[in-house]
Amino acid sequence: MTGLTRRHFTSLTGASLAALAAGSLCAPRAFGQAKPRLVVVGGGPGGGTIAHYVAKDSEGAIDVTLIEPQKNFTTCFFSNLYVGGFRSLESITHTYDKARAAGIKVVEDTAAALDRDKKEVVLAGGGRVPYDRLAVAPGIDLKWDSVPGYSEAASQAMPHAWKAGAQTKLLVERLHALNDGDLIVMIAPPNPYRCPPGPYERASMFAHVLKSKSHKSSKIVILDPKPAFSKQPLFMEGWEKHYPGMVEWQDPKTHGGIKHVDAKTNEVVTDLATYKAALVNVIPAQMAGKIARDAGLADQSGFCPIDPASMKSAMDPNVYVVGDACIPGDMPKSAFSANSQAKVAAVMIRGELSEARTFPARYSNTCWSLIAPNDDVKIGGRYEPGDGKIKQLDTFVSQKAEAADIRQQNYKESFDWYAGIVADIFG
Amino acid sequence: MTLSGNGRWIAPAVLMIGGSDACAADLELGRYLAAECMTCHRAATRTSTIPDIFGRSEGELTAAIIAYREKRLPNPVMQNVAVRLTDEEVAALASYFASAHKP
Numbered sequence: 001m002t003g004l005t006r007r008h009f010t011s012l013t014g015a016s017l018a019a020l021a022a023g024s025l026c027a028p029r030a031f032g033q034a035k036p037r038l039v040v041v042g043g044g045p046g047g048g049t050i051a052h053y054v055a056k057d058s059e060g061a062i063d064v065t066l067i068e069p070q071k072n073f074t075t076c077f078f079s080n081l082y083v084g085g086f087r088s089l090e091s092i093t094h095t096y097d098k099a100r101a102a103g104i105k106v107v108e109d110t111a112a113a114l115d116r117d118k119k120e121v122v123l124a125g126g127g128r129v130p131y132d133r134l135a136v137a138p139g140i141d142l143k144w145d146s147v148p149g150y151s152e153a154a155s156q157a158m159p160h161a162w163k164a165g166a167q168t169k170l171l172v173e174r175l176h177a178l179n180d181g182d183l184i185v186m187i188a189p190p191n192p193y194r195c196p197p198g199p200y201e202r203a204s205m206f207a208h209v210l211k212s213k214s215h216k217s218s219k220i221v222i223l224d225p226k227p228a229f230s231k232q233p234l235f236m237e238g239w240e241k242h243y244p245g246m247v248e249w250q251d252p253k254t255h256g257g258i259k260h261v262d263a264k265t266n267e268v269v270t271d272l273a274t275y276k277a278a279l280v281n282v283i284p285a286q287m288a289g290k291i292a293r294d295a296g297l298a299d300q301s302g303f304c305p306i307d308p309a310s311m312k313s314a315m316d317p318n319v320y321v322v323g324d325a326c327i328p329g330d331m332p333k334s335a336f337s338a339n340s341q342a343k344v345a346a347v348m349i350r351g352e353l354s355e356a357r358t359f360p361a362r363y364s365n366t367c368w369s370l371i372a373p374n375d376d377v378k379i380g381g382r383y384e385p386g387d388g389k390i391k392q393l394d395t396f397v398s399q400k401a402e403a404a405d406i407r408q409q410n411y412k413e414s415f416d417w418y419a420g421i422v423a424d425i426f427g
Numbered sequence: 428m429t430l431s432g433n434g435r436w437i438a439p440a441v442l443m444i445g446g447s448d449a450c451a452a453d454l455e456l457g458r459y460l461a462a463e464c465m466t467c468h469r470a471a472t473r474t475s476t477i478p479d480i481f482g483r484s485e486g487e488l489t490a491a492i493i494a495y496r497e498k499r500l501p502n503p504v505m506q507n508v509a510v511r512l513t514d515e516e517v518a519a520l521a522s523y524f525a526s527a528h529k530p
Contacts, residue, residue, distance in 0.1 A: 053462065336466065343462040359459045362511075366504050382507050394510050396503035409476060413504070416477035419470035423530070 035063040036353035039121055039131035041111040041291060043068030043096060045077070045335040046137030046323025048425035049342035051104045054349055061354045065129055066099060067121060069110040073426070077335040078418055079164040080198065081370060083172055084205030085212075092164070092418075098427025111138075114295035116316055133349050136297060136304070136313070137323045137338065138289025139163075140194050143302075146285035147187055147261055154263035158280040161202075162194065174279045175206060180215040182278035185268045187258060188224040189283045192303070194324045194333045196230035197379070199283055200249075201369040204235065207243035208372055221277075222249045223258050223270060230332070231369060231379055237400050238371035288325035303327045308385035309361050311345040320345045329389030330381070337365045339421055361385055368414035376410035452485075453515070457523025460516055463508060469530055481529040488521035 038054050040047045043066050051066040058064075074093045081087040096106045110124035114134065121129040142160060144151050150158065161171040178184070184206055188199040203220050210218045228251075229235075239247040256271025261282060268275045287293065287302030297304045297315050304321040305314035308329055313319040322345050323338030331337045344361045351358035366380035377398035383390045398410070464480065471479040480488060494500040496509035496517070512520070 057458070339466055340463065346462075347459060357455055359456060362460075362463070364463055364507060366507070378504065380504060380507050382511060384511075394507060396507055412476040413467075416471060416475045417467045419475075420465065420467045420477070423470045424466055 035061065036132045037063045037065070037130060038133050038135065038349055038353065039129050040064065040066045040135040040137065041114075041121060042137035042139060042289070042323070043070070043073055043099075043106075044137060044139055044323065044338070045075075045421070045425050046139075046325075046338035046342045047135060048073075048099070049339045050135045050137070050320075050322065050346050050349070051099060052102060052424065052427060053343055053346035055102050055104050057346065058350055058354055058356070060103065062350065063105070064103070065105040065107060065131075066096070067107045067109060067111045067123070067129065068096065069108065069124075071095070071108060074164040074168070075335065075422065076162070076164040076194065077421075079161070079168045080201045080205050082168060083161075083175065083202060084208050084370065086370065086373075089169060094422055094426040096426065102427050111291050114291065114297075114319075116295060116319065119318060131318070133318055133320065133353055135320045135322065135342075135345060135349065136292050136295075136325065137321070137342070138291050138325050140286040140324045140333075141289050141293075143285040143287055146190070147258060147282050149260040149262055150282050150284060151263075154261070155282070157263040157266065158261060158282045160283055161281065162189075162198075162283050162286075171279075171281060175209055178210065178215075178218060178278050180213075181217045182215075183218070183275060184220045184279045184281065185275050185277040186220065186222045186281040187261070187268065187283060188222055188226065188229070190225040190285050192333060193283070193286045195367070196332045196334075197235075197367055197369040200229060200231065200235045201371070202281070203247055203249075204238065204243075204369075204371045207239065207246050210246065211243055218246065220247045221275060222247070223255050223268065224249060224251055225258065227251050227253070230367075231377055231397065233400055234377045234398055235369075235371065238375060238377075242372040242375065286324075288321075292321060292325045297321055298325075299327075301327065308388070308390040310348040311341050311361070312348065320349065327389075329383070330392035331363060331365055331383055331390050332367065334365055334367050335421060335425075336367065337363070339424055340364050363390055366417070368410060368417065370411065370414070374404070374408040374411050376407055376414055378410050378414075451518070452522030453519045454523055454526075456516065457519035457521075460512075460520050461523045461527070464520070464524070465530075467504070471529075479529065480524050481527050483524060485518075485521040485525040488524050489517055492517050492520060 040051045051064050055064045072093050078092045111121050112124040113122040159167050159171040161167040206220050259269040261268050266277050288298045288304050304326045306326045311320050311322050313321050322341040324333040340363045350356035363383040368378045370376045379397040381395040382393045467477050468480050471477045492509050495505040
């Protein structure tokens with residue numbers, strides 16, 4: 001695999017000729033420069049995967065820098081299992097030690113701005129990191145004002161826990177402080193948002209905790225701005241089976257509209273009712289992370305359009321955007337999707353920076369959701385570029401009334417998947 | 428233990444591929460396709476639900492992938508992985524994992 005084959009020779013010659021013809025401005029690898037440079041902004045599922053795959057597969061030919069402000073990264077995926085008591089927070093928290101060992105330069109700083117003209121990332125700490133290609137994977141930011149009365153400050157009283165870590169810990173502390181008869185209100189987010197089945201898995205985990213504490217009359221009300229949600233028949237069936245009467249989902253026709261929340265009184269007001277809750281979990285509307293929006297990589301939707309054949313930004317040929325910040329066509333915003341998109345981007349980046357062979361983009365996703373102990377359901381799909389977007393070709397979803405051993409197998413499988421994907425992301 | 432946990436699928440699928448020629452398999456293509464598999468399989472152990480597929484024989488790997496492609500094995504995640512793979516891609520994947528070591 002290391003020999004210079006005729007194909008490699010041809011492509012090298014072609015690239016060199018193109019570089020000569022176009023001048024070094026357009027050449028990904030300028031003559032005299034030691035190594036082409038990939039800089040990755042964001043060390044989550046998308047960014048971590050790109051950094052690892054480019055570093056590994058380029059075998060040192062590409063200089064890879066990963067910019068991530070957090071020393072330890074707690075994954076949002078599986079954080080519901082921490083809420084339910086199935087995982088510890090430590091077990092879903094990862095370091096970048098293995099990334100460093102893999103030859104990736106990890107810069108523990110916030111990317112404050114992207115200077116796309118100069119092809120440099122401006123760090124909050126003051127430095128600038130030049131790149132030949134940039135991969136942007138900042139995840140989501142929350143639209144605080146999408147729920148009237150909600151704010152970043154209010155999230156201390158009404159946690160969102162849609163970015164994992166301190167918020168998730170706060171949510172769990174509040175959950176465990178509840179008394180029998182208390183009310184939980186969850187405000188679910190509008191589309192598109194990170195982890196489509198996530199709010200409903202979380203409601204299941206709330207119910208599991210309350211049930212295991214022998215609560216008889218506690219209640220969970222989900223106020224949803226959407227008329228339907230992911231895996232809805234499966235969750236509805238599971239709630240009825242495991243937590244009868246405890247979980248109530250209201251669509252917009254039922255609640256008439258979410259008017260406002262009051263973090264001081266813990267009240268949630270809809271068109272038809274006022275709820276005085278012991279715990280309010282507000283999951284606001286979402287948009288691409290600030291760095292991507294500030295750099296002009298997002299469109300009016302708040303997310304970043306990409307070329308579905310490469311994950312390259314539609315706004316800048318030197319930039320790739322993967323994960324929750326991008327517009328993924330038919331794919332859901334999930335860690336699995338981000339990891340899948342990152343592998344396509346990694347191949348295309350290597351193709352541009354080191355003349356590596358590229359292959360047609362192919363994407364896949366699976367999302368597991370835990371409803372109750374050993375009752376886990378899954379949904380997934382296969383995708384390729386088509387009709388100007390990442391287009392769904394095939395899909396599957398768990399069936400209602402499945403055998404218990406299938407659901408238990410799903411649960412075990414999800415743990416094995418977690419072990420695999422975090423090794424893909426964090427090394 | 429077989430990949431599928433069900434050895435009866437192995438023999439016919441190997442015949443279908445005609446005992447794939449290791450020299451003909453495209454290992455670079457295999458590595459690219461294998462990246463999708465890594466998400467779930469890279470941390471697999473002998474006891475995990477998701478099987479350890481590194482270093483398995485090409486015949487065994489080929490048989491399992493084809494059985495999933497034809498939905499003769501039940502897991503929808505694996506059916507979804509295999510559904511669009513061509514024979515050439517199956518051979519490339521099998522060849523790659525037969526020679527690959529777990530990272």
